[in-house]
Amino acid sequence: MKITKFGGSSLANAKQIRKVFDIIKSDSDRKVVVVSAPGKRFSSDTKITDNLITLAKQVQTGQDIEETLSAIKERYMSIIKELDLDQKIKDQLEKNLKKMITASYSSYEQLLNAFKASGEDNNAQLVAAYFNENGLPAKYVSPEEAGLYVCAQNGHTRVLPETYANLEQLSQTQERIVFPGFFGISKDKQRVTFSRGGSDITGAILAKGLKADLYENFTDVDAIFAANPQIVGQPKKINHLTYQEMRELSYAGFSVLHHEALRPAIMADIPIRVKNTNKPELPGTLISKTRSENDYHITGIASSRGFMSISIAKYLMNEEVGFGARALNIMAEHNLSVEHIPTGIDEITLILRSDQFKSAADEKALLQELQEKLNADKVYQEKELALLMIVGEGMISTVGTAAKAMAALAQTGINLKMIDQGSSEISMLFGIAAADESRAITALYETFFKAEVSVEK
Amino acid sequence: MKITKFGGSSLANAKQIRKVFDIIKSDSDRKVVVVSAPGKRFSSDTKITDNLITLAKQVQTGQDIEETLSAIKERYMSIIKELDLDQKIKDQLEKNLKKMITASYSSYEQLLNAFKASGEDNNAQLVAAYFNENGLPAKYVSPEEAGLYVCAQNGHTRVLPETYANLEQLSQTQERIVFPGFFGISKDKQRVTFSRGGSDITGAILAKGLKADLYENFTDVDAIFAANPQIVGQPKKINHLTYQEMRELSYAGFSVLHHEALRPAIMADIPIRVKNTNKPELPGTLISKTRSENDYHITGIASSRGFMSISIAKYLMNEEVGFGARALNIMAEHNLSVEHIPTGIDEITLILRSDQFKSAADEKALLQELQEKLNADKVYQEKELALLMIVGEGMISTVGTAAKAMAALAQTGINLKMIDQGSSEISMLFGIAAADESRAITALYETFFKAEVSVEK
Structure with a gap:
């Protein structure tokens, strides 16, 4: 049925x-x-x-x-x-x-x-x-x-x-x-x-x-594409995706399927097939728990604009138990959802969706509150960021894929604001200036889908 | 004086x-x-x-x-x-x-x-x-x-x-x-x-x-070395470091100078010279606010063992305002200092020093508390991690350096547990298995100090 x-x-x-x-x-x-x-x-x-x-x-x-x-x-x-x-x-x-x-x-x-x-x-x-x-x-x-x-x-x-x-x-x-x-x-x-x-x-x-x-x-649409067709001309169609790949791609802008629709399907292990009403004879894209290898080591490249970062610098912050918690509590008190938290030495950066602020005054007040309550050395923001996501269960090694991706971005002169890779072994997340989005997606698409793929083991 | x-x-x-x-x-x-x-x-x-x-x-x-x-x-x-x-x-x-x-x-x-x-x-x-x-x-x-x-x-x-x-x-x-x-x-x-x-x-x-x-x-010691001499035979001596480079290197194991000693020197802009009592004629290493370019794009490679990670997975966690804050609050209540917080989609990882736990029972109880209080889908830990740090004001572009570093690690078959790059433009932080530490340091040293350096712009 x-x-x-x-x-x-x-x-x-x-x-x-x-x-x-x-x-x-x-x-x-x-x-x-x-x-x-x-x-x-x-x-x-x-x-x-x-x-x-x-x-x-x-x-x-x-x-x-x-x-x-x-x-x-x-x-x-x-x-x-x-x-x-x-x-x-x-x-x-x-x-x-x-x-x-x-x-x-x-x-x-x-x-x-x-x-x-x-x-x-x-x-x-x-x-x-x-x-x-x-x-x-x-x-x-x-x-x-x-x-x-x-x-x-x-x-x-x-x-x-x-x-x-x-x-x-x-x-x-x-x-x-x-x-x-x-x-x-x-x-x-x-x-x-x-x-x-x-x-x-x-x-x-x-x-x-x-x-x-x-x-x-x-x-x-005929299928889910490997990259945004508005940026890459006629991107490859994806025949088969895993739930997890779809989840990660949908996080960063793949909106063909509503991301909340995955949860019930995953729970009951029901495959999903995305098809085109106007061309029902086409196979579309299948989304299921596992899939056999495809020809590409990565499955899709997604991106999403509308992010900003707030960086908090304080010397020896790593020795202050609860510093991160205090920073995130202030954000939560303002009902602000923080998406990523890349950390340097003596610095923590909060990545969040910009549309959560009602006004520039609210933003300014928040920065001041962070500065004062955390007794920070410096608090500063960066706006107009995009998140870039490379997803693929076929990544032979994340580090090899990451090296390849970064080389492509470096050659294109794109500066990375953030690199975040936690325990997911099927994706990599980069923060870039929103203005670099098209160039970044194009460079990555060329690297992973147009060239002969050979990722070092 | x-x-x-x-x-x-x-x-x-x-x-x-x-x-x-x-x-x-x-x-x-x-x-x-x-x-x-x-x-x-x-x-x-x-x-x-x-x-x-x-x-x-x-x-x-x-x-x-x-x-x-x-x-x-x-x-x-x-x-x-x-x-x-x-x-x-x-x-x-x-x-x-x-x-x-x-x-x-x-x-x-x-x-x-x-x-x-x-x-x-x-x-x-x-x-x-x-x-x-x-x-x-x-x-x-x-x-x-x-x-x-x-x-x-x-x-x-x-x-x-x-x-x-x-x-x-x-x-x-x-x-x-x-x-x-x-x-x-x-x-x-x-x-x-x-x-x-x-x-x-x-x-x-x-x-x-x-x-x-x-x-x-x-x-x-004659000077601060570009890498751990116990791992790399006769590493290069560093002639000149900036305060910030020293701070970042000392975070991940460069212990020649106590890391807390930098703060007063930085505040008063006083240069520091590390010298050898047994060979006072040698110039040693100068640490100051700025420096002219050296021959290497990166200055040092540090590493530090004794870390572990706790990962918390929960579907659509990014839509829960304050999820990260709640996780970090639980850590702070236990007086645990969290050093890094790499995030995936639906997953947040806490990187901390392992020696903060008094017993295995304490660890187990914490994992259970996180699971219950956060209503998480899954909470799991990984032990015996090392943090690897590449530091250099001379990095022409972080992304180019990162690409080079990752290619070296990939070729050596080293799996990255974590990549964290926030706003610091002079360093990159990787998480690896502690068992891979020597191989990783050796591979990076070979790449950045032994070969002719040519980082793509």
Whole structure:
């Protein structure tokens, strides 16, 4: 049995929904379909989810909602019309939207969650109706009905363990199941969304709950590429990745699959296949626990911008028990998440995502607080950093691969702000200036994928 | 004006003390002599400081002290006899020792401090007597008289700031000053020693207080070597180092100069020259703020054993604000100093000195506590690690040097447990298995010092 999830662009219009239908119909193992909200039809188009967020703000602040609501309705209605669906589903969606707008909410957060969730929820109902009208018996199942429970903690939505047992019941269903992605319900029956792109997570949770043989994730790319195609022209497609490789690549910018979607799949050891809705005949990329060697010693090169560093210098800091703890406590008190902590002698550097600061004044105040509370010799920051990640289970030796990577970067004149390699034997992490990102990725790609690979043992 | 400090082996017997006399007499700028306690005369000899520690324990526990006390007395008396000094100094030292043993102490720590300090204190009096008897007017000055105040904090003895102004008064003294190294006095007039080898620190404090032009540190090696001579046969001598290079090298095992001795010298920008008492004609090694380029891109390769790592794995830990802080807080609660914190994705590694654990049970309990309190997926340790450090202000580019270093290690088949490079642009730190230490140092030395150096820009 397969769980098959489709992204927003795969469901953006009638033509795409027909492709989805064909894909599901062609394989009787595709029992569960997880749908996103309609995405962009063309690059300047607006995703329905963005419209719903605008609508939520307008409702909350008492602004005029007519135009936004019409745009949302129009997206569904044009699809319904093109698909030639009957009046029933049209009435149902209109009823759903009206109910959503007129319901009372105990907080703006609750309202926003309900509005955002409706994008997927209405689309699932629409897709189920289309399947049924075209001779493929299908049943819309909501997270409420299935018992997909979640809780929101520190801004993150996590699935509750009892969900998996609840979902097992769905295997009794005879029809194809059409399930809305992106949200679950809290213990008090409120809809709570995952982070953006979270339909991937719903699919993975269903795959684990239903003990699927495969989790198919249909999107609009042929495969996961070995490097960013916007930087490297026509990078190699990756045929097969391990979970861990995917996790590490997704950390540094490989966003085809939502990184939180890996956890349930890993726990239940369910392979994931990323495929293209527009070219379903292509094999795409398989992600599983292990894989046989590929032709390349490394699998992918990822990068992610938006980082900064704060360095704290203090003579003989290594002799002060708890110095690092005090520094990190100050960061935690400010609710700042620190991603990496490279250390020199007498110096500790904190690498964090820059968007965590609300203002330049907040940043300045933090630096001063670190200086004073730690009695530091010097505290300074560096902005506009990118993290660069080389990943591959095929690395014969990390040190050989690292030497090769660094030689490539050195020849390109790229200065490393940070090198961090802990115990992971399948990846290396470098910090560079964001301005060097493209040159660095290009140099590494040339080294590892274009040349004949020969890493010294 | 120069401060000239002599190590224990430079003062181990009469022959060595005559060399010290010649060195001081030959240069009228050598106004202040800082002396250690008599060190080893031959490799199986016992340092007087070790005898004093034994004596302290025996006095404290009421054991028989006769043999130990005799050994201590014998060391001084044989020197006095060989140097043909008069009865006065002999009586003085016997009086000092008697007073030390019969005094009352408020704690064992106070007793131990007083006993240890006596090694240098008596030697300073002896050396001053010898100088005077041989026509070089000299005055023994104690930390009490000079006002060298210290405080002990968390097991570390630090100089108090008012000391520097007090020491300035010494410049009025006409004679050569002979000053005992290794200890200062607390605000309540108790003697408090620095950490072992701390006479270097006394010398540096005097150099700063007296605004010396040079701090000479006489020991038993011709110079500081570019690598451990016990591993690399006849390594290159380093002519000139910067303070920062010395600090980084001393962190990882270069122990010629006590690492805490650098701070006062750096603060007052006083150059340090390490010289050999047995070959005072050799230039030794100069340590100063800046230096002109040398022939090598890197200056030294250091290594230090006795480290271990504790790795903590938890899926999506980077999204948990304060995870690192919580981990480090647990370490601090156990009074464990963490030296480096390399991070992977979903994994943080703590590198620390192994000798901080009292027992294997303590270690096991800590791992369990980390696992439970952090709700970690996995906590595991790796023992017997060594840190390897490559240092050089002459690194044209860190990344080029790192690439070269890693290629050398890869070719030697050495696995890197950790790579850590923060913001220091003059050093790179690697973690390796302690068993690989010699091979790693040899490989790096061959690469950077024996071959023609050509680091890519």
